[in-house]
Amino acid sequence: MARVRISKKEKERISNIIDALNREYGVEDRVFLDHETPWQLLIATILSAQCTDERVNQVTKVLFKKYPSLEDFAKADQKELEQDIYSTGFYKNKAKNIIAATQKLLSEYNGIVPKDIDKLTDLPGVGRKTANVIRGNIYKEPSIVVDTHVKRVSNRLGLTKEEDPVKIEFDLMRILPKEQWIPYNLQIITHGRSICSARKPKCEQCFLQEFCTYGKSAIKTDK
Ligand code: SF4
Structure with missing residues (x-):
């Protein structure tokens, strides 16, 4: 995978997003689809x-x-x-x-x-x-699942500008540390369902607002 240069400021912003997600949602494994095999x-x-x-x-x-x-x-x-x-x-x-x-x-x-x-x-x-x-x-292999929540929230957070799920997956793999890939999926699905909904994201209540591209501009527009 090609390496991308990320500015120090952007690295810090991504690290703040990861820390906030880990604090809020934890990093334990969960699967939303019931199954036994x-x-x-x-x-x-x-x-x-x-x-x-x-x-x-x-x-x-x-x-x-x-x-x-x-x-x-x-x-x-x-x-x-x-x-x-x-x-x-x-x-x-x-x-x-x-x-x-x-x-x-x-x-x-x-x-x-x-x-x-x-x-x-x-x-x-x-x-x-x-x-x-x-x-x-199943195999605990670091992997990023781009579903509708990961697509929408990652774009709003400014972690990708892509619309194509495969391009988003590769963008996220380039900028997120490998150990964060599986937790990121689960955290963002939970966040997308509860706070960053498709129609009406609750930016003013969101713990990611200060690091979020969309959230910052939404608050500015309101002023
Ligand atoms: S600040 Fe708004 S757009 Fe950004 S993650 Fe939070 S709810 Fe979503």
């Missing part, structure tokens, strides 16, 4: 595209009882699976991808979810976001 997390993450984690957890609670093994998903009837996951949206594509991905896991990886990013993204329906969820949560 790596392949269940893979399926839950495929279902989470354009859907809330809460809704996915409601669906998988029933789904993982109906299909208790990888083999059950691999031989599922697509129409029936579509109905089972209907409420998560994009159910036709998701059902098709879940069946194809579980078949590939069985035929090529002996039922084991791989750790390697290229092998993961080669599975149907698995992009870098899903692959990084698996790498970070």
